[in-house]
Amino acid sequence: MSALVPDRRVHPGTILIRFLREAPQTLLALPAGIAFMSDKGLWGALWVAGAAALVGLSFQWLNWHRFRYGVGGAEIVIESGILHRTRREIPFERIQDVDIEQALLARVFGVAKVRIETGGGGKDEGVLDSVGVDEAARLRAAVRAWREGDASSFAPTAAADAAPSPRILFAMDLPRVLLLGLFSFSLVYLGGLFALLQTFDDPLKSFFGIDIYDPGRWIGVADEAAHSRFTAGTVAALLIVAVLIGGAVSVVRTVARDYGFLFYSEGDRFRRVRGLLTRSEVVIAKRRIQLACRETGPVRRLFGWFQLSFQTLGAASDGSGRQVAAPLGRGETLAPILAEAGGLRLPPPPALTMVSERHIVRALIRRLFLPAACIAAASIWWRPALYLCALLPLLGVSAAVARRFHRYALDGDLLFVERGVWRQSLFVVPIGRAQAVTLERTWLQRKLGLATVDIDTAGASAMRTPRIIDISHDKAKTLAAEIAARAIGARPAAAPV
Amino acid sequence: MKPLEAGQLWVMRVRAALVALVLLVAATAAEIILEHDRLPDGLIVAAVLPVVVWLVLIAPRRRWRAWGYRAGDTDLELAHGVWTQVRTLVPLDRVQHIDISQGPLERMFGVCRLVLHTAGTAHSLVLLPGLARDTAERMRDEIRARIGEERA
Numbered sequence: 001m002s003a004l005v006p007d008r009r010v011h012p013g014t015i016l017i018r019f020l021r022e023a024p025q026t027l028l029a030l031p032a033g034i035a036f037m038s039d040k041g042l043w044g045a046l047w048v049a050g051a052a053a054l055v056g057l058s059f060q061w062l063n064w065h066r067f068r069y070g071v072g073g074a075e076i077v078i079e080s081g082i083l084h085r086t087r088r089e090i091p092f093e094r095i096q097d098v099d100i101e102q103a104l105l106a107r108v109f110g111v112a113k114v115r116i117e118t119g120g121g122g123k124d125e126g127v128l129d130s131v132g133v134d135e136a137a138r139l140r141a142a143v144r145a146w147r148e149g150d151a152s153s154f155a156p157t158a159a160a161d162a163a164p165s166p167r168i169l170f171a172m173d174l175p176r177v178l179l180l181g182l183f184s185f186s187l188v189y190l191g192g193l194f195a196l197l198q199t200f201d202d203p204l205k206s207f208f209g210i211d212i213y214d215p216g217r218w219i220g221v222a223d224e225a226a227h228s229r230f231t232a233g234t235v236a237a238l239l240i241v242a243v244l245i246g247g248a249v250s251v252v253r254t255v256a257r258d259y260g261f262l263f264y265s266e267g268d269r270f271r272r273v274r275g276l277l278t279r280s281e282v283v284i285a286k287r288r289i290q291l292a293c294r295e296t297g298p299v300r301r302l303f304g305w306f307q308l309s310f311q312t313l314g315a316a317s318d319g320s321g322r323q324v325a326a327p328l329g330r331g332e333t334l335a336p337i338l339a340e341a342g343g344l345r346l347p348p349p350p351a352l353t354m355v356s357e358r359h360i361v362r363a364l365i366r367r368l369f370l371p372a373a374c375i376a377a378a379s380i381w382w383r384p385a386l387y388l389c390a391l392l393p394l395l396g397v398s399a400a401v402a403r404r405f406h407r408y409a410l411d412g413d414l415l416f417v418e419r420g421v422w423r424q425s426l427f428v429v430p431i432g433r434a435q436a437v438t439l440e441r442t443w444l445q446r447k448l449g450l451a452t453v454d455i456d457t458a459g460a461s462a463m464r465t466p467r468i469i470d471i472s473h474d475k476a477k478t479l480a481a482e483i484a485a486r487a488i489g490a491r492p493a494a495a496p497v
Numbered sequence: 498m499k500p501l502e503a504g505q506l507w508v509m510r511v512r513a514a515l516v517a518l519v520l521l522v523a524a525t526a527a528e529i530i531l532e533h534d535r536l537p538d539g540l541i542v543a544a545v546l547p548v549v550v551w552l553v554l555i556a557p558r559r560r561w562r563a564w565g566y567r568a569g570d571t572d573l574e575l576a577h578g579v580w581t582q583v584r585t586l587v588p589l590d591r592v593q594h595i596d597i598s599q600g601p602l603e604r605m606f607g608v609c610r611l612v613l614h615t616a617g618t619a620h621s622l623v624l625l626p627g628l629a630r631d632t633a634e635r636m637r638d639e640i641r642a643r644i645g646e647e648r649a
Contacts (some may be wrong), residue, residue, distance in 0.1 A: 435621075436585055440578075457618070460618040
């Protein structure tokens with residue numbers, strides 16, 4: 001315990017920002033509910049809303065008043081809590097870096113949220129919400145200065161020159177961001193739009209007399225369409241409109257997220273700045289990178305575009321362990337980024353081997369058996385179900401093709417795994433990062449003499465992992481043993497985790 | 498591969514027996530509730546009985562036999578699973594910390610579990626049940642020594 005007395009408060013504008021942020025939930029829901037219950041009408045609702053606002057504001061003020069922080073010679077101290085006081089000391093040596101994020105509201109007030117990144121599992125250990133922009137820079141400079149070995153130089157002017165000179169590895173101009181928006185086109189957003197429409201269902205009904213869930217209305221529309229001469233044209237137009245809206249939504253979303261994308265290397269860390277309204281800055285410590293993943297979609301790969309992301313340990317501020325390093329880049333621009341991340345590289349072209357050809361057999365059995373059984377069962381009651389058999393070859397082809405895109409290679413200290421037909425991923429796994437190697441054999445795999453090799457890494461998501469499915473059992477055994485053996489030798493030098 | 502202690506087989510059997518007991522009670526309750534229906538007496542219990550026999554008399558031994566471990570110099574290898582056979586290789590210097598845990602049932606039969614925590618995701622907990630207390634403690638000390646020398 002240091003004797004430091006924290007004497008700083010966060011920016012007073014925070015009170016208003018937080019109040020405004022929480023207003024929709026507390027202000028609208030609560031009085032509306034009360035007014036509805038007590039039949040006081042509009043004035044009653046307003047009165048309750050005013051009172052609730054006052055209570056909310058004073059609560060936020062109290063929160064602000066009781067939240068104090070201070071920066072000592074070797075630690076940051078945060079004291080918080082209105083009744084239950086918490087004192088948290090974060091030693092500089094445990095601080096990985098200081099992340100600064102500015103949402104739209106925060107930019108209006110000229111403040112920024114400061115997140116103190118420590119090694120501890122990505123939890124919010126130290127968040128200062130929010131301090132002035134210059135104060136944020138000063139905090140970061142203090143941490144950096146300490147890191148440079150000069151613990152006493154906690155001066156506001158040291159902000160810029162304390163940092164090692166950054167080197168830009170990847171940047172996107174507006175046309176590139178727009179292109180990315182087009183590539184990330186998805187009709188999923190259209191679903192979101194419909195959900196939004198659903199929330200506006202009531203006003204539509206009461207103000208305009210439109211009931212979007214009235215089937216008669218749509219049947220009427222469809223009827224009109226059917227009786228007009230432009231039936232096919234109408235349907236096509238509707239489809240085009242849907243596609244246009246979907247495209248527009250994804251472009252807007254992408255621009256909001258990735259505008260002014262900058263990814264640069266700075267000594268032992270990467271730094272990423274992006275965003276139009278919410279400008280976010282994320283730091284990725286290079287030695288916390290567990291693996292790299294290069295992804296591409298069906299359209300993107302026709303033009304040679306790839307996305308590169310790193311799986312990191314706890315550094316992600318959005319909770320996931322996946323950080324995008326380059327959302328849309330050509331192969332040759334990705335190589336330098338990989339090289340900077342602890343000497344990763346892409347596999348030499350012919351080096352990847354496909355998994356066993358029995359993978360196709362297993363995929364066929366797995367994908368065809370159930371649908372075939374369903375069709376057979378259905379055809380007992382409804383003979384035309386047999387026509388669905390025409391779909392089976394399609395499934396078969398997709399099963400057969402999957403093997404061509406499922407390849408792997410163990411090359412020196414790196415394991416490469418390629419997966420996915422539609423959305424292709426290439427995992428680059430430093431062997432030294434393998435936490436455990438697992439060999440799995442299901443009943444069917446045993447009959448076919450196959451096995452699945454799974455490499456567990458820190459911060460992996462459940463779905464997208466470098467699994468090698470269906471290689472022959474002998475190969476799997478040697479591969480797993482080889483990985484385990486090399487993992488001992490290839491331990492990254494400075495890796496506590 | 499070394500097999501687990503025989504005590505673990507009994508732990509598995511007793512656990513299965515508890516599940517079986519619940520099943521039997523549920524089946525009997527269903528019999529009583531549906532008494533007046535057109536179902537012949539004892540049908541539900543008769544249907545549950547083979548499941549219970551398999552659960553208590555057959556499955557535990559198969560599962561117990563599928564377990565095995567090999568403590569190497571640099572890694573620990575575990576094998577388990579009857580239908581889906583899983584073999585896990587844990588490089589020992591990846592182990593974050595080690596627990597030995599023992600439930601009441603395990604205490605009764607004199608076995609305990611070695612729990613290895615790694616930083617991984619899918620296998621962040623690697624579990625080795627059915628060890629004698631002194632074996633588990635010896636393994637823990639060996640692994641701990643190994644972690645210590647890596648970190649030093």
